[in-house]
Amino acid sequence: MIEENLIPKIGVITDVRRDTPDVKTFRVVGTDGKKLFKHMPGQCAMVSVPGVGECMFSITSSPTNEEYMEFSIKKCGCVTEVIHSLEVGQQITVRGPYGKNFRVEEDFKGQDLLFIAGGIGLAPLRSVINYVRHYRSNYGKVVIVYGARSKDDLVDIEEIQNEWMNEPNTEVYLTIDRPQEGWDGHVGFVPAYVKELGLNPNMTAVLCGPPIMIKFTLAGLLEIGFDKSRVFTTLELRMKCGIGKCGRCNVGDKFVCKDGPVFRMTELDELPDEY
Amino acid sequence: MLKIAKERLNELYAKINETMGLFMPIKKAGEVNYHVWGEGKEVSLETLKTVKSPKNMFFPQTENMMKFKTEGKNIEIVDVREKLAAAAEDKPFVMFGVKACDYKAIEVLDKVFLAEPVDTYYQIRRNAATIVTLACSKPEESCFCSVFGIDATAPQGDVTTWLDENYLYWQANTEKGENLTKLVETLFEKGGEAEVETQKANTQAILEKLPFANLDLSRFKPENLNELFDDTRWEEMSEACLGCGTCTFVCPTCQCFDIRDFKTNEGVIRYRCWDSCMYSDFTLMAHGNSHTTQMQRFRQRFMHKLVYYPSQNDGLYSCVGCGRCVNKCPQRLNIVKVIKTLGGNKND
Numbered sequence: 001m002i003e004e005n006l007i008p009k010i011g012v013i014t015d016v017r018r019d020t021p022d023v024k025t026f027r028v029v030g031t032d033g034k035k036l037f038k039h040m041p042g043q044c045a046m047v048s049v050p051g052v053g054e055c056m057f058s059i060t061s062s063p064t065n066e067e068y069m070e071f072s073i074k075k076c077g078c079v080t081e082v083i084h085s086l087e088v089g090q091q092i093t094v095r096g097p098y099g100k101n102f103r104v105e106e107d108f109k110g111q112d113l114l115f116i117a118g119g120i121g122l123a124p125l126r127s128v129i130n131y132v133r134h135y136r137s138n139y140g141k142v143v144i145v146y147g148a149r150s151k152d153d154l155v156d157i158e159e160i161q162n163e164w165m166n167e168p169n170t171e172v173y174l175t176i177d178r179p180q181e182g183w184d185g186h187v188g189f190v191p192a193y194v195k196e197l198g199l200n201p202n203m204t205a206v207l208c209g210p211p212i213m214i215k216f217t218l219a220g221l222l223e224i225g226f227d228k229s230r231v232f233t234t235l236e237l238r239m240k241c242g243i244g245k246c247g248r249c250n251v252g253d254k255f256v257c258k259d260g261p262v263f264r265m266t267e268l269d270e271l272p273d274e275y
Numbered sequence: 276m277l278k279i280a281k282e283r284l285n286e287l288y289a290k291i292n293e294t295m296g297l298f299m300p301i302k303k304a305g306e307v308n309y310h311v312w313g314e315g316k317e318v319s320l321e322t323l324k325t326v327k328s329p330k331n332m333f334f335p336q337t338e339n340m341m342k343f344k345t346e347g348k349n350i351e352i353v354d355v356r357e358k359l360a361a362a363a364e365d366k367p368f369v370m371f372g373v374k375a376c377d378y379k380a381i382e383v384l385d386k387v388f389l390a391e392p393v394d395t396y397y398q399i400r401r402n403a404a405t406i407v408t409l410a411c412s413k414p415e416e417s418c419f420c421s422v423f424g425i426d427a428t429a430p431q432g433d434v435t436t437w438l439d440e441n442y443l444y445w446q447a448n449t450e451k452g453e454n455l456t457k458l459v460e461t462l463f464e465k466g467g468e469a470e471v472e473t474q475k476a477n478t479q480a481i482l483e484k485l486p487f488a489n490l491d492l493s494r495f496k497p498e499n500l501n502e503l504f505d506d507t508r509w510e511e512m513s514e515a516c517l518g519c520g521t522c523t524f525v526c527p528t529c530q531c532f533d534i535r536d537f538k539t540n541e542g543v544i545r546y547r548c549w550d551s552c553m554y555s556d557f558t559l560m561a562h563g564n565s566h567t568t569q570m571q572r573f574r575q576r577f578m579h580k581l582v583y584y585p586s587q588n589d590g591l592y593s594c595v596g597c598g599r600c601v602n603k604c605p606q607r608l609n610i611v612k613v614i615k616t617l618g619g620n621k622n623d
Contacts, residue, residue: 005392006340006394006395006396006534007341007352007354007356008352010351010352048536050343050345050536050543050545051343051345051536051537051538051543052536053536054534054536076561076562077560077561077562080561087348089348090348091348091349091350092350093343093350093352236560236562237558237560237565238557238558238559238560240532240533240534241532241534243392243394244387244390245387245388245394245530245532246531246532246534246550247530247531247532247550247552247579248531248557250575250579250583251565252500252504252583252586253497253500253582253586270501272500272501272504272505272578274504274565274566274571274575275565
């Protein structure tokens with residue numbers, strides 16, 4: 001057997017959960033019923049339906065889950081459309097893990113943590129949030145701000161309401177873009193909400209969501225006094241190989257697939273603005 | 276140093292071909308490219324620039340990576356590399372007549388494909404190859420390898436050769452080169468040092484007079500990355516670009532590829548093929564595109580060659596000055612113009 005990153009492993013879908021009208025979460029194990037490979041929060045994997053194509057997704061389950069991996073996938077292109085049609089028992093291919101993870105030991109340990117997500121941007125954060133919950137005593141206060149277009153577009157709402165909201169020393173703030181019947185929570189965009197919350201700027205922050213949300217939320221955090229070198233985000237660009245060779249996700253002297261997807265905001269300042 | 280009379284070169288090729296594959300510049304349908312040698316083939320060692328660079332010896336324009344057989348909900352993966360590896364082990368091959376620029380380009384590609392995690396498809400072919408380079412004696416106007424510190428009069432490689440009117444001169448540089456020499460040395464006689472020195476001096480005199488010999492690269496440094504990226508002159512430099520991708524296909528160092536699947540009667544084949552950062556769908560995603568204009572794509576290509584790649588690889592540029600893009604661009608755009616515009620004061 002020749003070692004190779006480009007040859008995938010076979011995964012079996014063991015559960016499909018519909019999170020929102022266009023997001024489904026797929027639970028995947030190997031053909032032996034065990035987890036396919038180890039990963040760290042923020043890392044990604046190439047998932048493919050042979051004959052259709054291969055795409056990079058963040059692994060949304062926590063590394064501390066030793067039984068299976070989960071991918072929360074939004075239907076928005078030709079591969080994700082087919083993935084959404086797959087049922088339990090279907091085999092797919094998976095290769096990875098790829099990319100640099102959130103440095104949960106070096107950068108986050110002992111810190112108060114602020115997680116800000118928009119829409120499907122929760123997928124990579126869910127991995128790190130659940131990791132932090134697993135090693136709860138290693139981390140300080142946890143604040144989670146999560147926004148979506150509507151209440152129906154909040155991904156993993158059951159886990160958020162049943163588990164995250166009941167976690168000690170943890171605050172969860174949800175918001176939706178427009179008022180909606182049956183929603184008595186906050187209404188408004190994430191960047192504005194973040195400024196209203198009176199957050200402690202000494203926290204280490206992680207942002208994930210649409211580029212426009214990240215841009216305005218970061219500006220808001222800096223206004224409140226957050227330290228840019230302690231704000232992290234993830235980038236997403238077209239990828240084919242995942243190992244820094246096919247050339248697609250090149251920005252400046254970095255490849256998002258292998259030097260990212262996790263970046264410190266001060267690192268992004270040094271890159272050309274083309275992502 | 277060894278030498279062999281020019282009229283006996285066919286014997287040399289035949290001897291190599293007895294036990295190894297032999298690829299060399301051969302004329303076919305009016306174009307000289309690297310092809311398998313055989314009796315009666317029209318070898319053209321003198322051709323300075325094959326139309327396609329020899330990169331396809333290691334990184335073919337298209338190659339199958341794996342097969343998938345699907346049955347119901349199940350998938351079986353067929354790894355094709357074991358066959359590839361077995362074939363390479365059975366029959367290692369010689370690339371004969373590689374010019375200095377193209378040899379340097381292989382070094383540039385090695386740093387991409389052999390960096391961890393290694394690309395085994397490339398590695399299998401690379402390990403099977405013994406590269407015999409050929410010094411240039413008649414560089415052309417579009418050549419500018421010397422700008423990148425490449426010595427066309429004495430290329431590197433497993434074996435270096437020089438060709439004049441009477442003889443081919445041969446010098447092994449590596450273990451692979453020594454092994455190849457053992458295989459063919461009965462055909463050779465000793466000598467040639469003086470002739471080679473004469474040729475080097477003559478070629479050097481031509482190289483110094485080439486129009487692009489003094490291009491100034493001094494501004495292409497990692498610390499100028501953002502300043503170069505933001506330069507307003509990219510707009511006018513790229514205005515005529517058609518986005519045809521010819522420059523990337525003839526370039527010996529362009530390595531971007533696509534991975535795609537196609538369905539056949541015997542299952543799905545996943546293959547990879549050369550791709551081009553000059554194409555609009557290169558960076559297209561379901562949710563948007565990071566390169567929406569041709570200017571951005573044009574800038575990406577040259578920034579990668581002159582700034583991004585060198586910042587990742589200890590200052591090594593990923594242009595080798597072969598001049599193929601200078602000759603082939605239908606709009607006469609090329610890296611020389613970019614270097615002259617952005618490279619440094621000495622270009623003025």
